[in-house]
Amino acid sequence: MTEKPQENSLWMSGNEAIALGAFEAGVGVASGYPGTPSTEILENLVHYPEVYTEWAPNEKVGLEVAIGASFVGARALATMKHVGLNVAADPLFTAAYTGGKGGLVVLVADDPDMHSSQNEQDSRNYALAAKIPMLEPSDPAEAKEFIKQAFELSEQLDTPVIVKITTRIAHVKGVVFKGERYQPQEQPAIEKHPEKFVMLPAMARRRRVFVEERMNRCTELAEELQCNVIEEGDRSRGFITSGVSYLYVKEAFPDAAILKLGMCWPLPEQKIRKFAESVDTLYVVEELDPFLETQLKALGIDCHGKDLIPSIGELNTAIVRDNIDPSQKKQDLFEPVELPMRPPNMCAGCPHRGIFFNLSRMKVFVSGDIGCYTLGFLPPLNAMDSTVCMGASIPMAHGMEKALGDDAHNKIVSIIGDSTFVHSGITGLINSVYNGSASTLIILDNRITAMTGQQPNPASGNTIKGEAAQSLDLEALCRAAGVKHVQVVNPHEVPECRKIIREEVERDEMSVIISQAPCVLLPEMKLRKPVSYFTNIDNCVGCTSCIRLGCPAISWNPFKEGEAEERGYKKSQKGFSQIDEVLCNDCGQCASLCKFNAITRGEG
Amino acid sequence: MSDLTNILFSGVGGQGILLASELTATGLLASGFDVKKSEVHGMAQRGGSVTAQLRYGKKVYSPLIEPGGADVQMAFEMMEAVRYLPYLHKDSTVIVNTQHILPPSVATGQALYPENVLDELIKRDIKVIAVDAFTIAKEAGEVRTANVALVGALSVYLPVEEDVLTDIIERRVPERFRKENLAAFAAGREAATQS
Numbered sequence: 001m002t003e004k005p006q007e008n009s010l011w012m013s014g015n016e017a018i019a020l021g022a023f024e025a026g027v028g029v030a031s032g033y034p035g036t037p038s039t040e041i042l043e044n045l046v047h048y049p050e051v052y053t054e055w056a057p058n059e060k061v062g063l064e065v066a067i068g069a070s071f072v073g074a075r076a077l078a079t080m081k082h083v084g085l086n087v088a089a090d091p092l093f094t095a096a097y098t099g100g101k102g103g104l105v106v107l108v109a110d111d112p113d114m115h116s117s118q119n120e121q122d123s124r125n126y127a128l129a130a131k132i133p134m135l136e137p138s139d140p141a142e143a144k145e146f147i148k149q150a151f152e153l154s155e156q157l158d159t160p161v162i163v164k165i166t167t168r169i170a171h172v173k174g175v176v177f178k179g180e181r182y183q184p185q186e187q188p189a190i191e192k193h194p195e196k197f198v199m200l201p202a203m204a205r206r207r208r209v210f211v212e213e214r215m216n217r218c219t220e221l222a223e224e225l226q227c228n229v230i231e232e233g234d235r236s237r238g239f240i241t242s243g244v245s246y247l248y249v250k251e252a253f254p255d256a257a258i259l260k261l262g263m264c265w266p267l268p269e270q271k272i273r274k275f276a277e278s279v280d281t282l283y284v285v286e287e288l289d290p291f292l293e294t295q296l297k298a299l300g301i302d303c304h305g306k307d308l309i310p311s312i313g314e315l316n317t318a319i320v321r322d323n324i325d326p327s328q329k330k331q332d333l334f335e336p337v338e339l340p341m342r343p344p345n346m347c348a349g350c351p352h353r354g355i356f357f358n359l360s361r362m363k364v365f366v367s368g369d370i371g372c373y374t375l376g377f378l379p380p381l382n383a384m385d386s387t388v389c390m391g392a393s394i395p396m397a398h399g400m401e402k403a404l405g406d407d408a409h410n411k412i413v414s415i416i417g418d419s420t421f422v423h424s425g426i427t428g429l430i431n432s433v434y435n436g437s438a439s440t441l442i443i444l445d446n447r448i449t450a451m452t453g454q455q456p457n458p459a460s461g462n463t464i465k466g467e468a469a470q471s472l473d474l475e476a477l478c479r480a481a482g483v484k485h486v487q488v489v490n491p492h493e494v495p496e497c498r499k500i501i502r503e504e505v506e507r508d509e510m511s512v513i514i515s516q517a518p519c520v521l522l523p524e525m526k527l528r529k530p531v532s533y534f535t536n537i538d539n540c541v542g543c544t545s546c547i548r549l550g551c552p553a554i555s556w557n558p559f560k561e562g563e564a565e566e567r568g569y570k571k572s573q574k575g576f577s578q579i580d581e582v583l584c585n586d587c588g589q590c591a592s593l594c595k596f597n598a599i600t601r602g603e604g
Numbered sequence: 605m606s607d608l609t610n611i612l613f614s615g616v617g618g619q620g621i622l623l624a625s626e627l628t629a630t631g632l633l634a635s636g637f638d639v640k641k642s643e644v645h646g647m648a649q650r651g652g653s654v655t656a657q658l659r660y661g662k663k664v665y666s667p668l669i670e671p672g673g674a675d676v677q678m679a680f681e682m683m684e685a686v687r688y689l690p691y692l693h694k695d696s697t698v699i700v701n702t703q704h705i706l707p708p709s710v711a712t713g714q715a716l717y718p719e720n721v722l723d724e725l726i727k728r729d730i731k732v733i734a735v736d737a738f739t740i741a742k743e744a745g746e747v748r749t750a751n752v753a754l755v756g757a758l759s760v761y762l763p764v765e766e767d768v769l770t771d772i773i774e775r776r777v778p779e780r781f782r783k784e785n786l787a788a789f790a791a792g793r794e795a796a797t798q799s
Contacts, residue, residue, distance in 0.1 A: 011629065139667070172667040173642075330670075339686060342616065345651045375650065556711060
């Protein structure tokens with residue numbers, strides 16, 4: 001969504017700006033795996049037909065695709081969230097040795113405060129550990145420019161370059177200025193450079209030396225880079241900062257002298273020393289780890305940092321100002337009022353709900369995974385007992401089983417979505433079969449990567465462009481892995497599913513249940529004729545079977561004193577349930593549970 | 605900063621908060637202001653409590669409103685008007701859609717929806733403008749225009765000419781719902797003017 005308030009200017013989110021930056025940088029190939037807050041970059045980049053854009057099954061594959069494209073001379077981009085960089089770390093550390101031919105940029109989006117993540121990670125540590133330069137923009141306009149600079153640096157120094165953003169850049173909208181698209185001089189072509197592309201020990205040892213020399217050159221270059229800028233000002237307090245933290249400093253202390261580091265690795269030592277010497281008191285303001293602070297202290301520079309600024313969660317202007325100058329702290333803030341919480345919930349009609357409802361009625365440990373279905377943890381379902389990272393559900397169930405021995409029988413179920421299974425669940429399943437697991441795996445196949453906003457995956461049957469693609473046959477894949485018992489179920493048939501889950505959990509061999517029903521947010525599901533279920537209030541006995549599904553379309557209406565009898569119900573009835581026909585998505589899970597014929601399907 | 609104005613949008617995922625904040629931001633940009641807007645995607649969109657933060661002025665640095673910094677709150681739901689109280693100050697104006705959306709704990713009978721929840725604002729002397737956007741939208745001929753009706757109400761408090769906003773709405777909304785959206789905008793604006 002873009003508007004033109006003035007010449008050449010656009011109103012864009014950081015992620016839209018990064019896509020534009022990649023286009024203007026002349027990127028030829030872009031790959032990645034969806035992950036909040038990075039997802040919209042590739043979703044926007046796909047609208048530029050000059051760029052080949054794809055969803056990869058995971059971040060490691062995405063980065064390897066980009067490395068390949070770079071090796072033949074194209075500019076290539078890989079995008080991911082912070083935890084995705086862990087998955088892609090293996091190729092990253094060796095790509096640091098090989099460099100590329102065309103510019104190679106890794107875009108990583110951190111999520112301080114864990115708005116939509118299982119942990120808080122500071123990806124700057126990867127730049128240091130992998131010996132790769134890292135740029136850190138502070139807003140959408142800079143994000144676009146820094147992507148272009150990253151490609152130039154990558155080619156100039158023969159290195160991958162990481163551009164690191166956070167949620168407050170990715171999902172912030174601001175004014176961005178449009179530029180020209182760079183046209184690479186040479187067309188991609190195969191060239192063999194084994195000394196650089198084949199990382200056998202003999203070659204890797206030589207490249208290892210090159211990496212050190214390159215980082216030394218980069219350090220020298222950092223002294224001159226325009227993105228490492230000193231903003232003159234009052235020198236009683238001086239700030240060294242980078243990324244979005246710069247904006248908070250600028251707002252909290254508008255008159256102070258600031259050294260803004262657009263490149264947060266490697267650091268311009270001379271510039272930092274000179275700035276440090278010129279101010280009375282030096283403050284380092286950064287989100288999460290004391291990354292810059294540690295480096296400054298290693299240089300022997302005295303500064304305030306995490307003694308004042310929290311290392312947990314994201315920062316804002318008030319946190320920066322109040323911790324550095326408590327005298328400016330705002331007084332008389334309103335205290336929050338206690339209200340019922342409004343956590344996110346699975347959608348009305350979500351196919352996952354029926355499966356979790358069944359699991360909540362069984363005495364099993366549910367080894368869970370990452371996706372919309374992690375919400376199965378929340379009340380009233382409370383049916384997830386562990387969640388660690390993408391793909392962990394299956395091996396963790398296996399590990400529990402091996403540790404418990406016979407006590408594990410029919411007590412452990414692992415559960416994973418289709419996209420997460422393809423991302424990193426398959427190897428876990430192969431391990432379970434190979435090493436004689438007897439547990440049950442449920443694959444929630446809703447045909448899409450739903451949590452991040454309906455991105456297609458290899459099991460979806462289409463690509464990021466919406467073009468038809470080969471659809472991965474999950475059932476055949478499980479059988480090929482050696483699973484003898486694979487059943488496909490319709491999760492909306494709740495009692496029927498319970499029977500099958502019980503049967504498979506009882507089995508003393510590995511089994512897989514594929515719960516197959518599309519996500520209700522898929523465009524084709526939204527285009528269905530609106531049909532809903534409705535409550536025959538007269539038949540409702542208030543048993544709350546349907547209420548316990550936790551469906552947002554079903555609500556409980558409690559009776560007031562004496563109301564049950566007045567309305568002709570049994571005196572002991574406490575209320576009745578009612579379906580909101582507008583919210584209802586026609587899944588019928590509630591009807592399959594109702595024993596009193598109180599829920600019927602009908603056209604509105 | 606004193607020369608910046610901060611608008612906090614709050615509501616429930618799925619109510620059209622992103623479009624409403626987008627129309628507002630575009631109107632302000634067209635009126636010559638620097639604007640930044642911050643949103644959270646992902647987990648928050650599944651029926652959870654959602655906010656968008658919009659800041660405008662001569663030059664905006666931070667994309668985030670600090671506690672006690674929201675000058676105007678545009679709340680799409682009654683309880684969500686009160687949840688972000690620490691972001692308000694005593695001179696804040698809260699425009700609130702008089703709609704109840706039950707959170708899971710209330711829908712399943714585990715908790716009660718607080719009665720007269722807006723009193724929490726009124727008793728702190730915060731100015732409350734209540735708008736029945738659902739009825740306005742229904743009368744405009746399309747219930748899904750409630751968010752545009754709320755932009756109409758909010759527009760009374762924006763340094764943006766009415767026709768700038770109606771132009772933007774005309775360009776942004778699907779043609780077949782243009783008439784309904786413009787009617788909802790006008791009625792929302794009228795409702796807030798009268799309050």
